[in-house]
Amino acid sequence: MSDDHAEEAARIAEEASREALAAAEEVKAQASRMRTDAYTGELGEETVRQLGVIYGGLIGIAVVMIQPFLGAASIDVPAKVCVIAFAVAIPMLAALVMVNRQEVFRHRRTPSVSVSIAQVVAQGAAFIGIVAGFWHIDWIAGVAFLGAGFVALMVHSAGFWRLERDQTTEKPVPTP
Numbered sequence: 078m079s080d081d082h083a084e085e086a087a088r089i090a091e092e093a094s095r096e097a098l099a100a101a102e103e104v105k106a107q108a109s110r111m112r113t114d115a116y117t118g119e120l121g122e123e124t125v126r127q128l129g130v131i132y133g134g135l136i137g138i139a140v141v142m143i144q145p146f147l148g149a150a151s152i153d154v155p156a157k158v159c160v161i162a163f164a165v166a167i168p169m170l171a172a173l174v175m176v177n178r179q180e181v182f183r184h185r186r187t188p189s190v191s192v193s194i195a196q197v198v199a200q201g202a203a204f205i206g207i208v209a210g211f212w213h214i215d216w217i218a219g220v221a222f223l224g225a226g227f228v229a230l231m232v233h234s235a236g237f238w239r240l241e242r243d244q245t246t247e248k249p250v251p252t253p
Contacts (some may be wrong), residue, residue: 120241125180128196132174135203139163139170142210155213162206169199 143163146152152160173195180186204226212219 121186122184125177125186129174129177129181131200132170132177135200136167136170136174138207139167139203142206153213155209155216155219159206159209159213162202162209166199166202166206169195170203173199 143160146156146160149156173192176187176192208219208223208226211222
């Protein structure tokens, strides 16, 4: 009886192993499809459109926020941080706008590492510039913008991934 039990346990373990391998292969295939779609499919095109709006909006915010400092005789530390951050962000955002226009023309995103690095630096510098600009006005406003920015990032990420996860399944998962 124990040999039968051992054979049954071995068969169940082997079947579970096969199912796990099949599930892992399906996850890898789905990840590969999502990665490809993120650059060339509908998701890639929508990302390109959203990035164009983001870059233009950040340039507009930067131009408006640095205007009061252009004619100032002296500025405090938060104002200097604001101006320096925008001095980094504006040219990089302008370059990214140009890349974005080419991506729109080609209907796909660029896989360039230097563009990815520029996106992080430009958006990070713009965020620092905005926080510093609000901090210059009132430190509570700077902290409030910083906190609200992180909450907004979490909301956008959660919403985006939920929508994309629902897109890859056969039927949408109802929200609780």
